[in-house]
Structures are given as structure tokens and as C-alpha cells.
Amino acid sequence: MENIRTASQILRVMMEEGKLERTGNKDLFMSYISESGVQEVLHAMTEELDAQVLRINNILYLIPSTENQLLGFRNKDVRDWLGSNVRQADAFLAYYIVAVIFNLFYGGKNRDPKQREFLSLVSIMEEMDRRTRDCLEHPEKTEELEQEYNMNFMNIAQNWDIKKGYEEGSRLTTKMGFLLRVMRLLQQEGLLRISENEKEIRTTNKLDDLMLHYYLNDDRVEEIQKIFKEEHHAEN
Numbered sequence: 001m002e003n004i005r006t007a008s009q010i011l012r013v014m015m016e017e018g019k020l021e022r023t024g025n026k027d028l029f030m031s032y033i034s035e036s037g038v039q040e041v042l043h044a045m046t047e048e049l050d051a052q053v054l055r056i057n058n059i060l061y062l063i064p065s066t067e068n069q070l071l072g073f074r075n076k077d078v079r080d081w082l083g084s085n086v087r088q089a090d091a092f093l094a095y096y097i098v099a100v101i102f103n104l105f106y107g108g109k110n111r112d113p114k115q116r117e118f119l120s121l122v123s124i125m126e127e128m129d130r131r132t133r134d135c136l137e138h139p140e141k142t143e144e145l146e147q148e149y150n151m152n153f154m155n156i157a158q159n160w161d162i163k164k165g166y167e168e169g170s171r172l173t174t175k176m177g178f179l180l181r182v183m184r185l186l187q188q189e190g191l192l193r194i195s196e197n198e199k200e201i202r203t204t205n206k207l208d209d210l211m212l213h214y215y216l217n218d219d220r221v222e223e224i225q226k227i228f229k230e231e232h233h234a235e236n
Helices: 002-017 025-036 036-048 074-082 086-107 121-137 139-149 153-161 175-188 205-215 216-234
Strands: 019-021 051-056 059-064 119-120 190-196 200-203
Touching: 002 019, 002 025, 002 036, 019 025, 025 036, 025 051, 025 121, 025 200, 036 051, 051 205, 059 205, 074 086, 074 175, 086 119, 086 121, 086 153, 086 175, 086 205, 121 139, 121 153, 121 175, 121 200, 139 153, 139 175, 200 205
Parallel strands: none
Antiparallel strands: 019 059, 051 059, 119 200, 190 200
8 A cells, every 4th residue: 555655646746747856755766766566556557647657867757658648748738838729730830840959959870969058049940941941842852751751741831931030029920939839838848948038948957868868769869860861852
């Protein structure tokens, strides 16, 4: 019974805060790493939730599967965050922006794939402009990519292209406004930090941990780099 109670407390902290740190929950953390019974119960609980516990140094993270409808993001969640009147296409554009940002931060090929400590929002918009322009100017290559990766790159490119240029503000009809809305969602999840003047973003320790120790295994890195490399070749 005590193992169930302890495992439930650990799970509650991870669900509420997205992680459990030794510095703030030493007793629970030590129970997890030292008591196999607690680990077994917690594993059974997270398995039922279609998730898993990932320990990185002195932090426990709760990682939902890609198909998780309870703990993971759904299209509806993203659309609700972006605004009540947004379309499904806006949610897919938001996903693509996140992928581009993560690739810019973690697209390196050495043992430490993190390439930079910060990104300016202007540089992200310029990268989005370049990639979407390539899609629009090379429809045949774009169609090949869509069939291979089951992703509507042309629709994403068109949706970005129709937004107004570099006007500042929070409206989703502008590129800056849409980009900032996506950044704020990532900041709310503890993955990015936006500078006070909203000109730059930096990764958090949480995002570094998850990307470098979990999401960027060899297979995922190869797949991500392949997608962006083939997009790049489309302009040539």
C-alpha cells in the first residue's frame, strides 16, 4: 500500500509540473531510485496512461507517447490555444514552426547536436520564408515530399505565405503574431524562454534534457535531417 501511495504522489507531481526534481521533492525522488516496488507500481500506472517515466540525472520526466490523447497535445488543444477561430491548417503550421525551431537549435551532427544558445524571431521568420518559398516554387518536388512523409507541405507554405510580413503585434494574421503565439505555448510548457523584449528565444534545461537524452536518438535524428535536407534540395 505504501508503494502505491508513493508512486501516486510521484505521478501527481509529474502530471502537475511536467517533471519531478530531486531538489524540490527529495524524499519522493529517493524513493523512486531506491525502491523497486515504487518503480514497478509507477511503471504500471504510466503504462495505463500510455506514457513512460524518463530519468535524466536528478529529474524525472513524464513522457506521453505520440498517440497519447490524455497527456499529449491534440490538434484541438493547439487550436484552442491559438484562438477560437483558427483553422486546422493553423495547427499544422504551428507544428511545422516548432519542427523548424527544434531543427535550428538541435540540427548538429556531432555528439552534441545543439548548435546555438538562442535564436532571434526575425531569423526564424526568415528561415520559414525560405523554406515555404522553396515549397511554393517547386511544386513537383513538394508533392514528392508530401507523399513520402504524409505531410501537406504545400498547404503549410500557402498558409504562412498569406500572412502579413514583419509587422509586430499579436494578431495571428501576421507572421510575427503567429510565431509569438507558438512561442508562448512552448514557454508555457517550460520548453523555451522568450526574452523580455520578445526578440529572442532560448531553450530551457527541460527541452535540452528531453531532446538530447530522449527524442534525438540516432533514428530520429536521421529522419529529421532527411526531411529538412530534402526540403533544401528542392530549391536546387
